[in-house]
Amino acid sequence: MGIRTLAVAAMGVALTLAVHGDAAAAESVKYKVVDESSIPKSLTGKPGDPKKGRALAINRKKGNCLACHVMPIPEQPFHGNIGTDLNGVGSRYSEGELRLRVVDPKVVNPDTIMPAFYKTAGLHRVLKKWQGKTIIGAQDVEDIIAYLKTLK
Numbered sequence: 001m002g003i004r005t006l007a008v009a010a011m012g013v014a015l016t017l018a019v020h021g022d023a024a025a026a027e028s029v030k031y032k033v034v035d036e037s038s039i040p041k042s043l044t045g046k047p048g049d050p051k052k053g054r055a056l057a058i059n060r061k062k063g064n065c066l067a068c069h070v071m072p073i074p075e076q077p078f079h080g081n082i083g084t085d086l087n088g089v090g091s092r093y094s095e096g097e098l099r100l101r102v103v104d105p106k107v108v109n110p111d112t113i114m115p116a117f118y119k120t121a122g123l124h125r126v127l128k129k130w131q132g133k134t135i136i137g138a139q140d141v142e143d144i145i146a147y148l149k150t151l152k
């Protein structure tokens with residue numbers, strides 16, 4: 001193997017690490033809010049899975065959307081009604097509008113009691129161990145959006 005081939009092989013390894021490294025995946029994704037109404041771009045670039053999103057909406061330790069929202073999930077007995085009925089929400093909002101409402105609903109309504117599920121900036125007095133951490137992961141957000149889009 002010549003020096004040249006070696007260098008090229010080493011570069012290949014470095015690139016693979018940069019893309020697939022776990023550290024990169026664990027870091028929170030930067031997102032851009034457009035016109036204070038929408039986050040048009042996917043957080044991950046990977047399509048969401050509506051089935052997983054539905055499961056997260058039920059999961060009491062993750063999304064827990066059912067604690068505050070009525071949703072078409074008949075097998076779960078208790079639906080909260082502090083929030084809006086989410087039936088038909090996929091027709092009322094675009095994908096980007098839904099994404100902003102899950103990532104950081106306080107942009108739309110600063111007084112809302114709905115948690116910002118993926119907000120990383122501007123939180124006050126966060127305990128050190130929670131700094132830079134979000135309630136759910138970036139792909140979780142995309143899965144939930146994919147599910148909300150099915151609610152026509």
Ligand code: HEC
Pocket residue numbers: 057063064065066067068069082083084085089092098101102105108109111112113114115117144148
């Ligand atoms: C602690 C209660 C609470 C939880 C938990 C909660 N929400 Fe909400 N959500 C609200 C309230 C209240 C509103 C009404 C908007 C406002 O307050 O400005 C809302 C509004 C929304 C809206 C906009 C609906 C509309 O018709 O305008 C969407 C979409 C939404 N929530 C999705 C979710 C999803 C998905 C989850 C779970 C990942 C979730 N919410 C968890 C309280 C909650």
